[in-house]
Amino acid sequence: MRSITAFLAGLAIATPALAAVPSLEVPACPDKGTLTYNQSVPDKTNFPNTQVDLCYEDKSISITFTAYEETNFFYNDTYTTNDPIYEYEVMETFISRGTADPQTYLEFEIAPNNVTFQASIYNLSKTASDTAPFDTAYWTDPLTDGFTATTTLSKPNETWISVVKIPLGLFNVDDGQAKGTQWRMNFFRTVVAPSTFPEQVLGAWSPPDEAFHVTRFFGRVLFV
Numbered sequence: 001m002r003s004i005t006a007f008l009a010g011l012a013i014a015t016p017a018l019a020a021v022p023s024l025e026v027p028a029c030p031d032k033g034t035l036t037y038n039q040s041v042p043d044k045t046n047f048p049n050t051q052v053d054l055c056y057e058d059k060s061i062s063i064t065f066t067a068y069e070e071t072n073f074f075y076n077d078t079y080t081t082n083d084p085i086y087e088y089e090v091m092e093t094f095i096s097r098g099t100a101d102p103q104t105y106l107e108f109e110i111a112p113n114n115v116t117f118q119a120s121i122y123n124l125s126k127t128a129s130d131t132a133p134f135d136t137a138y139w140t141d142p143l144t145d146g147f148t149a150t151t152t153l154s155k156p157n158e159t160w161i162s163v164v165k166i167p168l169g170l171f172n173v174d175d176g177q178a179k180g181t182q183w184r185m186n187f188f189r190t191v192v193a194p195s196t197f198p199e200q201v202l203g204a205w206s207p208p209d210e211a212f213h214v215t216r217f218f219g220r221v222l223f224v
Contacts, residue, residue: 029055047203114151184218
């Protein structure tokens with residue numbers, strides 16, 4: 001097994017500008033790699049504790065999102081697949097295979113009522129600038145395409161948990177060939193209450209300096 005130390009050392013030599021972002025080793029299921037975050041975007045102030053557990057299977061990436069300290073469970077119950085659920089409370093990930101700051105990547109979001117958003121993003125500028133908008137191509141039949149999601153709410157415990165599978169084939173990874181692949185990923189959560197809507201508080205594993213779509217802040221992930 002290649003150690004994460006050697007993996008990061010190699011990246012630091014090849015691309016030293018990437019050294020500041022977080023990194024994670026992800027094993028084959030049922031073992032898991034775990035990341036947590038409690039910093040807001042972009043100020044890095046206190047944010048509700050959030051956990052993400054990852055592993056890989058033959059055909060998919062398995063992700064468990066856990067939102068702690070949740071008091072609002074706020075979503076729009078008229079929204080369905082690929083509607084702008086990000087206006088309310090969601091947990092989400094951006095995923096790209098490879099080590100570079102990506103121009104193309106998957107954006108996946110899930111709301112407390114288990115409604116999902118999944119799209120391929122083409123972000124030529126690699127930023128969130130209003131002067132350099134990005135293109136979005138939606139996955140309109142996620143179940144047929146291999147996406148699955150199950151969400152459980154526990155209002156007494158102030159938690160919600162979403163278990164998600166994302167097909168590896170989207171990233172040109174053949175069945176059973178995920179081990180050893182390298183990725184860029186980031187993970188976010190939005191918090192908003194009915195009394196403060198539409199103003200949101202954002203949190204991230206690797207907090208960017210603005211919004212979400214700044215790919216140089218995507219963390220490094222190695223499937224071991």
